[in-house]
Amino acid sequence: MILRELKLKERKMDIELEKKLFKSYPKLFPKGRSVNPKESLICFGIECGDGWFDLINKLCHCIQKYLDDNDMVQVVVVQVKEKFGGLRFYAHNTDTLIDGMIWFVEHNSFNVCELCGEQGVLRDNHNWYRTLCEECYKKWKKK
Ligand SMILES: [Zn+2]
DSSP: HHHHHHHHHHOOOOOOHHHHHHHTTTTTTTTTOOSTTTGGGGGHHHHHHHGGGGHHHHHHHHHHHHHHHHHHOOEEEEEEOOOOOOEEEEEEEEOOOHHHHHHHHHHGGGOOOOTTTOOOEEEETTTTTEEEEEEEEHHHHOO
């Protein structure tokens, strides 16, 4: 149980980095974590490691710029997490182009270490998948 809690904890992005995202993109994250869990799972925060901060930051930047430039209906992010070793980014009001941006970044996450942001590859630890660099993989295996 303790081990499981530890692993779960590890999946959360550093709170300061998360705040930075919420502050940089107030329209994508209008209430931060203060949302009804029935409406949006962003109430649990950004559920992946710090290594993907850049990917998420750039994705949010591109989405918001595209919306502003084209005077479009505002997109709202409802969940950001790691699943089967890759980034998952869920949002409302997306169009085909935004879905493409998200698809591109989600696929890119399989080359970026989720914990430190260095180049990573998909690793398997007893059927638990994560995209990690060599160093982080060693640390992860020890746990
Ligand atoms: Zn790493």
